[in-house]
Amino acid sequence: YNPIKEHFRLEPYLENIVSKKLRSAHTKIRVSSHSLRIHTGRYERKRIERQYRYCELCNNGDIEDEFHFIFICHHYEHLRIKYIKRFYRCRPSMYKLIMYLNNSNKVEHYMLSKFLNEAYTVRNNLLNA
Numbered sequence: 331y332n333p334i335k336e337h338f339r340l341e342p343y344l345e346n347i348v349s350k351k352l353r354s355a356h357t358k359i360r361v362s363s364h365s366l367r368i369h370t371g372r373y374e375r376k377r378i379e380r381q382y383r384y385c386e387l388c389n390n391g392d393i394e395d396e397f398h399f400i401f402i403c404h405h406y407e408h409l410r411i412k413y414i415k416r417f418y419r420c421r422p423s424m425y426k427l428i429m430y431l432n433n434s435n436k437v438e439h440y441m442l443s444k445f446l447n448e449a450y451t452v453r454n455n456l457l458n459a
């Protein structure tokens with residue numbers, strides 16, 4: 331989280347996103363209050379070492395962290411195309427993720443929140459099927 335939060339201040343997305351549901355989806359990714367394996371694996375009864383917290387959906391051996399969830403996992407590709415600008419989707423990197431999370435563009439905040447909200451729903455539906 332250190333590279334993402336550069337200054338101690340109210341983050342612009344908190345004011346830009348009016349919908350409580352969408353703001354909550356965005357906040358979950360920012361403060362690691364989500365159910366991605368990178369986070370849940372450390373608190374399970376049998377703790378999973380970080381390098382083994384694989385994505386349970388795509389089974390390609392990637393760790394299911396925020397970067398994988400937003401930019402890589404193929405189960406959300408249709409949502410990525412719909413909500414995330416091509417600049418961020420093409421050749422994704424940690425640098426682009428940090429830039430994306432730190433921007434102050436209201437439209438991009440809203441679109442990321444829509445993506446996250448719908449991606450959480452898709453993930454839950456696939457895991458509980």
